[in-house]
Amino acid sequence: MRWRWCAGSVVHLLRCVLLRVCPRRRGCRLPVWMLKTEAYLKLLLHSLFYNILTDSDVVFDSVFEPLLWSVDYVTRWFGLVFVWMVVVLTTSILLVAYIVLLPNALRTYPTAWLVWHLCYGHWNLVMIVFHYYKAVKTAPGYPPSSGENDVPFVSVCKKCVIPKPARTHHCGICNRCILKMDHHCPWLNNCVGHLNHRYFFSFCVFMTLGCVYCSLNGRIRFLAAYKALERFKHLEMEKPGVPVTGMGPLIGLLPTGQVLTNHTQYFCLCSFTDSAFFVFVFKTDYVTPAPPYSFKEKIMDKSIIYMWVLTSTVAVVLGALTTWHALLISRGETSIERHTNAKEKSRMQKMGQVYKNPFNHGKLHNWKVFLGVEKRSHWVTRVLLPSAHSPLGDGLTWDSFPVKKEPIAV
Numbered sequence: 001m002r003w004r005w006c007a008g009s010v011v012h013l014l015r016c017v018l019l020r021v022c023p024r025r026r027g028c029r030l031p032v033w034m035l036k037t038e039a040y041l042k043l044l045l046h047s048l049f050y051n052i053l054t055d056s057d058v059v060f061d062s063v064f065e066p067l068l069w070s071v072d073y074v075t076r077w078f079g080l081v082f083v084w085m086v087v088v089l090t091t092s093i094l095l096v097a098y099i100v101l102l103p104n105a106l107r108t109y110p111t112a113w114l115v116w117h118l119c120y121g122h123w124n125l126v127m128i129v130f131h132y133y134k135a136v137k138t139a140p141g142y143p144p145s146s147g148e149n150d151v152p153f154v155s156v157c158k159k160c161v162i163p164k165p166a167r168t169h170h171c172g173i174c175n176r177c178i179l180k181m182d183h184h185c186p187w188l189n190n191c192v193g194h195l196n197h198r199y200f201f202s203f204c205v206f207m208t209l210g211c212v213y214c215s216l217n218g219r220i221r222f223l224a225a226y227k228a229l230e231r232f233k234h235l236e237m238e239k240p241g242v243p244v245t246g247m248g249p250l251i252g253l254l255p256t257g258q259v260l261t262n263h264t265q266y267f268c269l270c271s272f273t274d275s276a277f278f279v280f281v282f283k284t285d286y287v288t289p290a291p292p293y294s295f296k297e298k299i300m301d302k303s304i305i306y307m308w309v310l311t312s313t314v315a316v317v318l319g320a321l322t323t324w325h326a327l328l329i330s331r332g333e334t335s336i337e338r339h340t341n342a343k344e345k346s347r348m349q350k351m352g353q354v355y356k357n358p359f360n361h362g363k364l365h366n367w368k369v370f371l372g373v374e375k376r377s378h379w380v381t382r383v384l385l386p387s388a389h390s391p392l393g394d395g396l397t398w399d400s401f402p403v404k405k406e407p408i409a410v
């Protein structure tokens with residue numbers, strides 16, 4: 001209604017402008033061609049803007065549509081870049097683990113401890129690679145085309161112009177409707193939906209576990225490497241014969257032959273010029289030499305620092321994201337449904353009613369449905385080992401509990 005009023009106002013404004021341009025015709029009937037033009041403009045504006053279902057959301061979407069197109073375009077284009085980033089960064093961590101950490105572990109660890117690390121590390125690695133590959137390569141699941149009318153649907157997609165089953169949403173980046181859509185993941189360059197939601201979540205869990213594992217086990221080596229690099233940096237700064245400006249007033253207070261570091265003694269000569277103090281540091285004949293720090297050791301220490309910083313950061317960020325998704329799965333929600341359910345809950349609360357999520361079957365059963373666990377052994381074969389089983393249900397009908405059709409033998 002607002003748009004109709006708005007379109008009417010624009011036409012009225014045009015009429016006023018025309019009358020102002022032709023003051024002699026004020027109060028007179030307009031010529032036929034003008035009336036035709038007015039009618040045409042009115043129809044044009046109505047056909048462009050008038051919609052009985054128009055509300056603030058539609059207006060907001062329309063105004064920001066160009067911006068969303070650009071975001072979608074960039075995300076689509078950068079999708080492959082993000083996937084390659086995941087592959088390259090994971091490979092770099094593996095190289096550090098195999099080239100720097102493993103030889104040291106083989107030399108120093110007791111056999112039992114070494115066996116545990118080799119078994120856990122490789123199991124975790126296999127789970128990460130398998131779930132990432134499946135999450136990227138598995139299609140999220142699409143609703144059938146409009147020709148197949150026997151599919152129950154709850155609405156029609158305005159962009160694909162096909163019926164949308166429950167929990168289906170349109171992805172602007174993939175430019176098609178996705179069954180039980182959770183979100184579009186740029187790190188997978190794929191939508192997360194009915195068929196690959198489990199692969200996405202398992203990848204997040206095992207990647208977080210892998211990062212926590214690297215971070216915890218590399219902590220002592222990281223601290224040692226960090227200290228060694230810091231020590232080396234100090235020694236570099238205090239090279240013999242190099243003037244240390246700015247610190248003159250401080251270092252100049254030191255008496256000649258003062259011990260500057262724990263490892264090396266240097267001979268200090270303070271000098272004062274017009275502009276500043278200069279401290280010339282000379283290595284004396286009688287001092288003990290600095291501990292050797294070869295280029296190879298430096299590179300290895302830097303690799304360990306890189307590994308620890310990257311894995312710790314990913315562990316925290318991805319861990320938070322994984323926890324959030326775990327909460328949603330426990331509640332039988334997707335990321336999109338979380339918003340719609342919250343909205344519906346507050347709307348019904350105002351009406352004095354209680355909203356119940358129709359896809360929530362209780363925490364344990366939600367997890368069983370999500371992971372495809374139908375019997376007790378599946379917790380091992382389908383959850384703790386790589387498994388390519390299909391999810392329960394077809395992703396089209398959600399009117400009843402999927403497991404009820406095929407009872408779980410626990």
Ligand SMILES: [Zn+2]
Nearest residue numbers: 157160170177
């Ligand atoms: Zn669509």
Ligand SMILES: [Zn+2]
Nearest residue numbers: 171174184191
């Ligand atoms: Zn998508």
